[in-house]
Amino acid sequence: MLALLRSALWPRLSALTVALSLALGASSGVHIAHAQSVAPVPPAPIPLSPSAGTVPSLQAPSRRPYAAPAPIPRADRAPLPLAATPFAPSAPTQTVLPALPTAGGDCAAQLRALGVIFNQPSPINGPGACGIPAPVKVTSIGGIALRPTATLTCPTALAFAQFLRGEIAPAARAIHGAPPATVHVAASYVCRTRNHQPGARMSEHSFGRAIDVRAITLASGRQWSVAPRSGGSADARFQARVRQAACGPFRTVLGPGSDGFHTDHLHFDLAERRSTYCR
Numbered sequence: 001m002l003a004l005l006r007s008a009l010w011p012r013l014s015a016l017t018v019a020l021s022l023a024l025g026a027s028s029g030v031h032i033a034h035a036q037s038v039a040p041v042p043p044a045p046i047p048l049s050p051s052a053g054t055v056p057s058l059q060a061p062s063r064r065p066y067a068a069p070a071p072i073p074r075a076d077r078a079p080l081p082l083a084a085t086p087f088a089p090s091a092p093t094q095t096v097l098p099a100l101p102t103a104g105g106d107c108a109a110q111l112r113a114l115g116v117i118f119n120q121p122s123p124i125n126g127p128g129a130c131g132i133p134a135p136v137k138v139t140s141i142g143g144i145a146l147r148p149t150a151t152l153t154c155p156t157a158l159a160f161a162q163f164l165r166g167e168i169a170p171a172a173r174a175i176h177g178a179p180p181a182t183v184h185v186a187a188s189y190v191c192r193t194r195n196h197q198p199g200a201r202m203s204e205h206s207f208g209r210a211i212d213v214r215a216i217t218l219a220s221g222r223q224w225s226v227a228p229r230s231g232g233s234a235d236a237r238f239q240a241r242v243r244q245a246a247c248g249p250f251r252t253v254l255g256p257g258s259d260g261f262h263t264d265h266l267h268f269d270l271a272e273r274r275s276t277y278c279r
């Protein structure tokens with residue numbers, strides 16, 4: 001009986017298993033299809049999430065570094081004071097230099113424009129031909145002291161002020177690395193003959209048209225003194241440059257080597273002569 005039942009049912013059972021396996025295979029195939037169709041879905045949310053989540057995270061870090069350059073103001077502030085200080089010293093000389101043109105105008109006003117500190121004593125009359133109708137007594141020029149003070153005609157004081165600021169001071173800075181602090185004056189107005197020689201013609205000093213310089217103390221403390229010099233030392237170059245620059249602004253320039261009377265000072269004057277006399 002059993003054998004009969006088996007033989008009778010077997011084909012049907014095997015047919016069922018085939019059908020089941022087919023059904024299972026189809027259903028698993030459906031699941032695969034679902035898995036495949038779901039897999040592409042995630043990419044869709046990606047663009048959504050990046051726009052919502054990634055962008056802010058990108059903007060935040062990018063803004064922080066830009067906000068950090070708060071040092072930018074430092075750069076703006078730093079150059080301002082730096083630029084202001086270096087330009088400040090040159091500005092006064094540039095604004096003053098235009099006033100350098102000598103001829104004409106109010107001499108006293110031109111002295112003030114050059115930063116000359118002076119007073120105007122009473123006229124000096126005599127003895128003899130000596131004297132200054134309208135003297136000025138100069139204490140300092142642009143912060144550079146004159147020791148002792150120099151009594152001169154106003155045009156002579158103006159010529160020396162221009163020369164000191166326009167030639168001597170730049171030469172001192174260029175050669176000695178420091179501006180003049182004090183000019184040591186050997187002579188200004190004094191009633192005497194040339195070189196103190198009896199019977200000689202009257203010196204330009206007798207009319208306040210000459211000034212003698214024997215030394216200059218620089219702001220650094222260094223002192224340059226007039227002396228017979230040659231060669232390429234700083235003192236020699238400075239002395240030569242000052243002497244050369246003086247010829248023109250002054251009508252007479254004398255110093256070491258000119259004669260036996262000017263070995264220790266430079267003489268500058270505004271003698272009324274047709275040409276300059278510089279040796």
Ligand SMILES: [Zn+2]
Pocket residue numbers: 187205210211212266267268
């Ligand atoms: Zn002199």
